[in-house]
Amino acid sequence: MYGKKILIIGGSGFVGTAVANLLARAGAQLRVPTRRRMRARHLLSLPAIELPEVDVHDPATLEGLMSGVDAVISLVGVLHSPSAQPYGPAFARAHVTLPERIVAAARKMGVKRLIHVSALGADAQAPSEYQRSKAAGEAAIRAAGAAGTGLGWTILRPSVIFGPGDSFLNLFAGLLARFPVMPLGGAGARFQPVYVGDVARVVLEALQRPESIGQTFELAGPRVYTLAELIGYVGQVSGHPRPVLPLPYPLAWLQAAALECLPGPLMSRDNLRSMQADNVAAGAPLPWGWQPTALESIAPGYLGDSRSRPPSLEARKRTR
Numbered sequence: 001m002y003g004k005k006i007l008i009i010g011g012s013g014f015v016g017t018a019v020a021n022l023l024a025r026a027g028a029q030l031r032v033p034t035r036r037r038m039r040a041r042h043l044l045s046l047p048a049i050e051l052p053e054v055d056v057h058d059p060a061t062l063e064g065l066m067s068g069v070d071a072v073i074s075l076v077g078v079l080h081s082p083s084a085q086p087y088g089p090a091f092a093r094a095h096v097t098l099p100e101r102i103v104a105a106a107r108k109m110g111v112k113r114l115i116h117v118s119a120l121g122a123d124a125q126a127p128s129e130y131q132r133s134k135a136a137g138e139a140a141i142r143a144a145g146a147a148g149t150g151l152g153w154t155i156l157r158p159s160v161i162f163g164p165g166d167s168f169l170n171l172f173a174g175l176l177a178r179f180p181v182m183p184l185g186g187a188g189a190r191f192q193p194v195y196v197g198d199v200a201r202v203v204l205e206a207l208q209r210p211e212s213i214g215q216t217f218e219l220a221g222p223r224v225y226t227l228a229e230l231i232g233y234v235g236q237v238s239g240h241p242r243p244v245l246p247l248p249y250p251l252a253w254l255q256a257a258a259l260e261c262l263p264g265p266l267m268s269r270d271n272l273r274s275m276q277a278d279n280v281a282a283g284a285p286l287p288w289g290w291q292p293t294a295l296e297s298i299a300p301g302y303l304g305d306s307r308s309r310p311p312s313l314e315a316r317k318r319t320r
Contacts, residue, residue: 001207002027007065009033009056009102010075012040014165015117018200019073020046026204033065057098062105071113071207074102080260080268083129088270091133099137103144106151113152113213115203116141120159120192120218120279128274138216145214152213154206156199159220159279162295163196164302171266172231173303176240183245185252185267187228189275192220195293198286205288212287220281221292227275233295238303 006023010016011032020030024046031050034040040051054061056076066072076098081088087096099116106114122134141153162169176182199219206212225233228244235241247255252272260268285292 001204003029004070004207005029005031005068006071006073006207007031007033007069008073008075009065009098010077011073012043013075014163014167015161015196015199016073016075017042017165018163018196019075019203020049022197022200022204024049031065031069033061057093057101059101059105062101063109066105066109066111069109069111071115072102072106072111073203074099074114074116077117077119077134079130079271080265081129081270083270085129087129087133087136091129095130095133095137096140100140103140103151107144112150113207114141114144115154115156115206117156117158117199117203120157120220120281121274121277122157123277126274127276128270130270130274131277152210154212154214155216156202156206157216157218158199159192159194159218159281161196161199162193162299166196168193169230169234169299169303172234173238173240175266176231176235176238176242179242181243181245182231182235183247183251183255184228184231185247185249185255185272186275187226187244187246189227190224190278190280191227191230192224192280192285193230193295194219194221194285195295195298198290198293201290202287209288215287217287218281218283218285220285222285222294224280225295234299234303237300 006028008016008020011020012034020043029048032043033052033054033056037051037053043049076094078090078094081090118138119134121131122138123131124135126132138155144151145153160168202219231244256267256269256272259266
């Protein structure tokens with residue numbers, strides 16, 4: 001990757017930071033656009049990095065960002081949106097319209113390589129708006145390749161991603177520290193969490209493997225857990241074991257409806273719908289015969305340390 005110029009859209013977030021660090025170590029030159037430069041200041045120490053302060057949703061801006069780049073990595077995703085059919089406006093903007101614009105800009109600027117990070121469970125017929133919007137974004141990527149434009153795409157579908165600074169395990173660690181019992185909708189939902197470092201490694205490897213072009217890879221960890229099992233484990237390693245109270249679906253629906261009214265919602269009804277389908281890989285957890293990293297080998301190193309939790313969660317706890 002030495003000397004290659006890579007545009008990372010969504011590169012200042014949790015996954016993007018891991019990807020940017022790994023690519024920088026491999027010698028790539030990075031361009032990481034951000035709406036607010038201060039949010040990407042943790043990347044300033046990386047060599048050969050540009051942090052333009054722009055709006056990536058603007059088509060002309062996207063074209064400018066792609067000038068002279070060898071590849072684009074698309075990482076933007078949101079978890080919540082006002083509801084609509086087939087999916088809400090925030091999902092449409094981030095998961096469908098933005099990939100369409102990325103493809104259009106890449107074609108116009110002659111970019112030949114695109115890695116698009118979607119989500120395990122993406123399906124046009126899925127129960128949740130999130131999953132349906134992710135599928136629509138994937139369709140836009142595939143259509144560009146089918147049109148004979150020379151844009152070589154690879155789609156990655158990770159399960160829920162864990163690692164220091166994640167907004168999944170850290171979220172529950174914070175809640176368990178605060179409350180004596182955990183009433184839980186979707187307690188039986190099944191997940192196969194994948195380590196953020198493994199996701200970043202696959203991104204780097206896909207960029208270097210021509211045979212990955214036109215392929216879709218699922219990314220998962222070595223073990224399947226129910227949501228209740230994950231929360232029980234988080235309680236143990238964070239020092240805050242709590243009883244988990246599984247909620248029947250009607251009560252879980254009411255709980256989610258109430259939580260989505262909060263600023264920075266912890267849960268939504270669409271999240272609950274997404275848990276109706278198992279978030280589990282259909283085949284090998286990682287491509288190329290790689291062995292995934294076990295959650296148990298990473299999570300104890302950061303759970304229970306409030307400095308690794310998302311600031312928004314810490315702020316919510318202080319407010320309460």
